[in-house]
Amino acid sequence: MGIGTGVTVLGLFTGPSNLQFEMKGHMSTHPVILPIFLPNLGCRERCLFCNQRAAPEELLSPSSVRGLIETSSKAWMIDKKGGEKQIAFYGGSFTAIHRDDQVRYLRELQPLLASGLIDSIRLSTRPDALGEETLSLLKQYGVKTIEVGVQSMVDEVLFLSGRGHRAEDTVSATSQLKQWGFEVGHHLMIGLPGDSCNRFLQTLDRIIELKPDFVRIHPTLVLKGAPLENLWRAGKYSPLSLDGAIQWLKKGVLKLEKASIPVARIGLQPTQELERDFLAGPYHPALHQLIDSTLFFDMAKHLLQIHEKESQAIFFCHPKDLSNLKGQRNENILKLKTHFNLNEIFIEGREELPRGTLRLKTQGGEVSVHRKSLVF
Numbered sequence: 001m002g003i004g005t006g007v008t009v010l011g012l013f014t015g016p017s018n019l020q021f022e023m024k025g026h027m028s029t030h031p032v033i034l035p036i037f038l039p040n041l042g043c044r045e046r047c048l049f050c051n052q053r054a055a056p057e058e059l060l061s062p063s064s065v066r067g068l069i070e071t072s073s074k075a076w077m078i079d080k081k082g083g084e085k086q087i088a089f090y091g092g093s094f095t096a097i098h099r100d101d102q103v104r105y106l107r108e109l110q111p112l113l114a115s116g117l118i119d120s121i122r123l124s125t126r127p128d129a130l131g132e133e134t135l136s137l138l139k140q141y142g143v144k145t146i147e148v149g150v151q152s153m154v155d156e157v158l159f160l161s162g163r164g165h166r167a168e169d170t171v172s173a174t175s176q177l178k179q180w181g182f183e184v185g186h187h188l189m190i191g192l193p194g195d196s197c198n199r200f201l202q203t204l205d206r207i208i209e210l211k212p213d214f215v216r217i218h219p220t221l222v223l224k225g226a227p228l229e230n231l232w233r234a235g236k237y238s239p240l241s242l243d244g245a246i247q248w249l250k251k252g253v254l255k256l257e258k259a260s261i262p263v264a265r266i267g268l269q270p271t272q273e274l275e276r277d278f279l280a281g282p283y284h285p286a287l288h289q290l291i292d293s294t295l296f297f298d299m300a301k302h303l304l305q306i307h308e309k310e311s312q313a314i315f316f317c318h319p320k321d322l323s324n325l326k327g328q329r330n331e332n333i334l335k336l337k338t339h340f341n342l343n344e345i346f347i348e349g350r351e352e353l354p355r356g357t358l359r360l361k362t363q364g365g366e367v368s369v370h371r372k373s374l375v376f
């Protein structure tokens, strides 16, 4: 699938969305990713939710890849803070393109790997386009990370979404990728036709068994030009509401956290193209943060429900969680005050508290809850 990966866009360089810097996740140990978008390249199917399509002249040719990266290397060096530097081929199904074309793209990167300008390569593809011969080729050319478009582990959802592969393809692809020593990412979607919260949670149970190195989760959006647009206009598809998506996602995020599987991103990266093409669905530029805030609201509610009420409440959390506790535009605080009829809520950061923990001061002492202990 077309991927808006990472969380921080560091700079935009050329062409219509072909190249932009990203920093993955919030941790400095994560690589800085330079994505090269090859829209729809190698795609055999037309997935219902996808509107990626580039005219041939807009596609970045293998010969122009290296020049583009070298031109951008100055900004790369300025922006990079000592982490791993990865080039990523996104936007299509890289391993489904002709073998000779894969080699042409990968060969262009070899001098950059040899000179140390880049450290490794990542790419996105479909789970049914990863045979032994392909994996051997990718290893030979320095590919380290493979992001697999899983979307769902329910065959009916995959079929209704026009994916053209089955859940078992993800099982065998992941097992092969691990045997070959690749880092594996799974892309999941919620709210596809035929999907439900239970089906999403069942999908996560199967994903947890497969133990990918990270996952990304994107709510299904209706985009201009995607086949889903026609279904939506005909009243045959209704996207999730933003609140509905948050309810599914908070359960999913906790499930993955308990299984120690990192969630690299939730929601598509905000881009000009997305803003231009967005028609309907649970889009929010900071969806991950909304989920974290919702979890803090649930924790605060839990603590206030079971402990003696006073006219005010004093909460403590890690300083980096203060914005999650407050919620966007102080929304959590305002809602809690109204719900529990409180005159005042005080919040204070405490370095010694682990991230994801909320503590309430009560007459009998202090009581804490961690987000992983929430049950929905």
Ligand code: SF4
Pocket: 001, 002, 039, 040, 043, 044, 045, 046, 047, 050, 051, 052, 091, 092, 093, 126, 149
């Ligand atoms: S595999 Fe499907 S979602 Fe991904 S780029 Fe191709 S058509 Fe779009």
